[in-house]
Amino acid sequence: MSPRSTEQNEAQRAQTRLLILETALKAFAEKGYASASISYIAKEAGISKGLSYHYFKNKEDLLVGIFEMLAGMADGLEAAWEGKTPREKLAMAIEMTFQILKEQPQTVRFMTALALQPEVTSHLKALIEAQKLINIKVYEEIFTELNYKEAEAEAYAFGALLDGVALGNLAIGNDYPLDTMKKVLYAKYDL
Amino acid sequence: MSPRSTEQNEAQRAQTRLLILETALKAFAEKGYASASISYIAKEAGISKGLSYHYFKNKEDLLVGIFEMLAGMADGLEAAWEGKTPREKLAMAIEMTFQILKEQPQTVRFMTALALQPEVTSHLKALIEAQKLINIKVYEEIFTELNYKEAEAEAYAFGALLDGVALGNLAIGNDYPLDTMKKVLYAKYDL
Amino acid sequence: MSPRSTEQNEAQRAQTRLLILETALKAFAEKGYASASISYIAKEAGISKGLSYHYFKNKEDLLVGIFEMLAGMADGLEAAWEGKTPREKLAMAIEMTFQILKEQPQTVRFMTALALQPEVTSHLKALIEAQKLINIKVYEEIFTELNYKEAEAEAYAFGALLDGVALGNLAIGNDYPLDTMKKVLYAKYDL
Amino acid sequence: MSPRSTEQNEAQRAQTRLLILETALKAFAEKGYASASISYIAKEAGISKGLSYHYFKNKEDLLVGIFEMLAGMADGLEAAWEGKTPREKLAMAIEMTFQILKEQPQTVRFMTALALQPEVTSHLKALIEAQKLINIKVYEEIFTELNYKEAEAEAYAFGALLDGVALGNLAIGNDYPLDTMKKVLYAKYDL
DNA sequence: TATGAATGAGAATTCATTCAT
DNA sequence: GATGAATGAATTCTCATTCAT
Structure with missing residues (x-):
């Protein structure tokens, strides 16, 4: 019943999650945890701010x-x-x-x-x-x-x-x- | 205006400066630099926020x-x-x-x-x-x-x-x- | 395409609609209108967020x-x-x-x-x-x-x-x- | 030692506090608690958003x-x-x-x-x-x-x-x- | 010198809504 | 019909800094 196949979805999820993680690691490393804002990370990753919260609750x-x-x-x-x-x-x-x-x-x-x-x-x-x-x-x-x-x-x-x-x-x-x-x-x- | 009062002033200044420094060190150490606000430090030191800007420009x-x-x-x-x-x-x-x-x-x-x-x-x-x-x-x-x-x-x-x-x-x-x-x-x- | 399946479809639609309505009523009553999110209601009803927009336009x-x-x-x-x-x-x-x-x-x-x-x-x-x-x-x-x-x-x-x-x-x-x-x-x- | 006399300060505080309270009452009454944002209230009161938090912690x-x-x-x-x-x-x-x-x-x-x-x-x-x-x-x-x-x-x-x-x-x-x-x-x- | 009211920019977070599949 | 990833605007709240007094 699922329109986008489950595997497709999971692959997509895994890929986006990894993208966020890697972008965040880079940002945190470069600017420090406190100074690297979610806004900045999202922009760097080329995604919306809201999407990060889809993957990480905070x-x-x-x-x-x-x-x-x-x-x-x-x-x-x-x-x-x-x-x-x-x-x-x-x-x-x-x-x-x-x-x-x-x-x-x-x-x-x-x-x-x-x-x-x-x-x-x-x-x-x-x-x-x-x-x-x-x-x-x-x-x-x-x-x-x-x-x-x-x-x-x-x-x-x-x-x-x-x-x-x-x-x-x-x-x-x-x-x-x-x-x-x-x-x-x-x-x-x-x- | 007498040199005496100037000396007193300087001693007072040095003392207040030290008080701020020590309070800030404690605050930064305990809460982290980003998390310790100037407001908090001033309150802990018993002085006003504004005064700390007389001693440290930021x-x-x-x-x-x-x-x-x-x-x-x-x-x-x-x-x-x-x-x-x-x-x-x-x-x-x-x-x-x-x-x-x-x-x-x-x-x-x-x-x-x-x-x-x-x-x-x-x-x-x-x-x-x-x-x-x-x-x-x-x-x-x-x-x-x-x-x-x-x-x-x-x-x-x-x-x-x-x-x-x-x-x-x-x-x-x-x-x-x-x-x-x-x-x-x-x-x-x-x- | 047979009338039979259309009837079934309609019954199914009505049932899903009712499920959403009842779940939403419970959620609104418990958490308040503003605090009960569509996401939450959909999850509680066991359906997807998107589906609720098929039944209620907002x-x-x-x-x-x-x-x-x-x-x-x-x-x-x-x-x-x-x-x-x-x-x-x-x-x-x-x-x-x-x-x-x-x-x-x-x-x-x-x-x-x-x-x-x-x-x-x-x-x-x-x-x-x-x-x-x-x-x-x-x-x-x-x-x-x-x-x-x-x-x-x-x-x-x-x-x-x-x-x-x-x-x-x-x-x-x-x-x-x-x-x-x-x-x-x-x-x-x-x- | 206080530059602005204490009474002046307190009068000012009381006045601003009252202004915020009355503006907020009006806003809450007109739009409801959830829908009246702090932003809106501050704008209506002609003050900055931050100032509300000076008077009310949330x-x-x-x-x-x-x-x-x-x-x-x-x-x-x-x-x-x-x-x-x-x-x-x-x-x-x-x-x-x-x-x-x-x-x-x-x-x-x-x-x-x-x-x-x-x-x-x-x-x-x-x-x-x-x-x-x-x-x-x-x-x-x-x-x-x-x-x-x-x-x-x-x-x-x-x-x-x-x-x-x-x-x-x-x-x-x-x-x-x-x-x-x-x-x-x-x-x-x-x- | 000293105060703290006031500002404004920016942070984290939430959520209704859309849309490709 | 059904999914949930993705968006973006709005919201609450914080804080360094300024400034009238």
């Missing part, structure tokens, strides 16, 4: 949508880990971090800022916190496999180092010695 | 004022370094970081977020960048005194580690193993 | 439809009057008023509010006014049969009393002495 | 303000009752009702509709209910003084009659026999 929900999209991408990457040695995994973690830092600094900036904004609701706060802890757990497993005595502490330290490099790179910009830092990391973990 | 200017105040405080601390050994200095840098992280996490959150916000004017951006580089330089001197081969790289790594710990602590909250991380740092630098 | 038209439906129901009731004595008719008018007040207060609220809303189109206004006057005429006939000298005035007074009880009951709610008021009415008209 | 608060203003006016009238006989008081209640019905039908419409709107919050609902009950109590006292056996029931009936007349007058308009109804009331209560 601005916060859009933010959560972006977060989930990015978290989903990270999940996809984990498939690549299968069958690697612990040292290879560690190297991959480092490589991935530096790669995204170079290729999508705005996205990194956005995700990092997200964790620091008091405006963000506790729901999203919890999601962010959970994601961070998952990362730590992954690192801990690697260090356990590598027979580190204090695997958990080392995992936190490793995570902190990567985060700190990201933060420094974002704050200082092109003057930040990204390549040197990668070497330091490789040396530190004997890779 | 909201952005207030933000710069806060940053300069905090940077000035950091400068003041450097006096305490005089005559210490490099290892003592390193320990002090760590201690100070962890202390402020425990006592004024909101302020740290705010300053960190500041460094990430694209909304922030380029003037403030430059100030933040400069401040970060000054810190690195100080660390580099210490590591040079300690005969590290790669003093500069180590300084960046040390700064990144401290930043990363701060970030993790802010994102994860009370579950973050702050004390463990301090021990890791002491161990890592043999303090 | 929201206002839906309102008129509801009113006509209710007016039609009242007409139906008149059949029951046939062959009753005037005093029985008066008692029935009272009973019917109190019954609907108890069983469907929301509907009464809605219809009463409708009569008061300036937003309402003049077409609907005229319908409401006519309906009210018809009621008065019916009451007047009864009082004439009962040999009241001022039958018309008494009809207005009787109508006002019933309306006032309804209004009081709606405004005050469960604390309103509905049963007492019924006794007062019975006593007043010696029933 | 639209609902403005509504409460109007209600309180009208309730306050009614209180003022009570002073006139002092020293009158019960029958004079009853006559005055009737006169006042009919007078306001003739002179400010829109205000009556508005206040009546208010009691019926589901959109209105429970706070205002409670205020309206309380006001209605106060009226009933006043009537009850009169009927007690007049030695009616069922003073409370008669008070409710009297109130219902007045309300019903108001409702009929609003619904039917100029065709409603206001004067006849007043005579009916006078006759009924032997005034």
Whole structure:
């Protein structure tokens, strides 16, 4: 009975939703969450303001949508880990971090800022916190496999180092010695 | 018109200015820059909205004022370094970081977020960048005194580690193993 | 194309129309005309938003439809009057008023509010006014049969009393002495 | 220290507040609560949209303000009752009702509709209910003084009659026999 | 210097209505 | 007939900033 086939509808929905998410991510990253208005995002996406509310019930929900999209991408990457040695995994973690830092600094900036904004609701706060802890757990497993005595502490330290490099790179910009830092990391973990 | 009253006036001005700055810092830290209104800050400080515009020509200017105040405080601390050994200095840098992280996490959150916000004017951006580089330089001197081969790289790594710990602590909250991380740092630098 | 299928179609149309009308009445009564959206009504009725525009060309038209439906129901009731004595008719008018007040207060609220809303189109206004006057005429006939000298005035007074009880009951709610008021009415008209 | 004297300020505030209240009452009465936008009210009052929010924190608060203003006016009238006989008081209640019905039908419409709107919050609902009950109590006292056996029931009936007349007058308009109804009331209560 | 009333631009959000399919 | 994606205008509300006093 449906005039537009269900699949067509769903495809359309998925496509528009993705368009909004990607436009919003770009806008939030460039202007900040508070400063990027729904109006602006809609205009950038070439749709009407009202349509965003068809897909996301409010601005916060859009933010959560972006977060989930990015978290989903990270999940996809984990498939690549299968069958690697612990040292290879560690190297991959480092490589991935530096790669995204170079290729999508705005996205990194956005995700990092997200964790620091008091405006963000506790729901999203919890999601962010959970994601961070998952990362730590992954690192801990690697260090356990590598027979580190204090695997958990080392995992936190490793995570902190990567985060700190990201933060420094974002704050200082092109003057930040990204390549040197990668070497330091490789040396530190004997890779 | 007597010089005496002028002095009094200036003291009064300085005091009111400081009151506004401190109130604004607290408000920005707690509610975020965008969400803390001038109205709210003025009310909290017990002054009128209009008066704050006598001291700071706009909201952005207030933000710069806060940053300069905090940077000035950091400068003041450097006096305490005089005559210490490099290892003592390193320990002090760590201690100070962890202390402020425990006592004024909101302020740290705010300053960190500041460094990430694209909304922030380029003037403030430059100030933040400069401040970060000054810190690195100080660390580099210490590591040079300690005969590290790669003093500069180590300084960046040390700064990144401290930043990363701060970030993790802010994102994860009370579950973050702050004390463990301090021990890791002491161990890592043999303090 | 066979007449049979046309009949089926018409029955289907009538049924869907009624479903929409009843759902809308419930929604308007519970949430108010302005606050009950077409979206909400369609969802409640289990149909699509677009379909309701096949049956009612706009929201206002839906309102008129509801009113006509209710007016039609009242007409139906008149059949029951046939062959009753005037005093029985008066008692029935009272009973019917109190019954609907108890069983469907929301509907009464809605219809009463409708009569008061300036937003309402003049077409609907005229319908409401006519309906009210018809009621008065019916009451007047009864009082004439009962040999009241001022039958018309008494009809207005009787109508006002019933309306006032309804209004009081709606405004005050469960604390309103509905049963007492019924006794007062019975006593007043010696029933 | 205040530059504009406190009295000046308060006078200004009171005046602007009253201007907004009266404009809003007029607008609500003419277009209905939902349809009269803050924008429209501000324009009618010749002030900016934002200023309304300086005086009333939201639209609902403005509504409460109007209600309180009208309730306050009614209180003022009570002073006139002092020293009158019960029958004079009853006559005055009737006169006042009919007078306001003739002179400010829109205000009556508005206040009546208010009691019926589901959109209105429970706070205002409670205020309206309380006001209605106060009226009933006043009537009850009169009927007690007049030695009616069922003073409370008669008070409710009297109130219902007045309300019903108001409702009929609003619904039917100029065709409603206001004067006849007043005579009916006078006759009924032997005034 | 100090006040806070007033402004106006812009934000988030809602919703009746249209229309391609 | 039936769907729901899409639109755009309107609405409530916020806030940085100005200015008369």
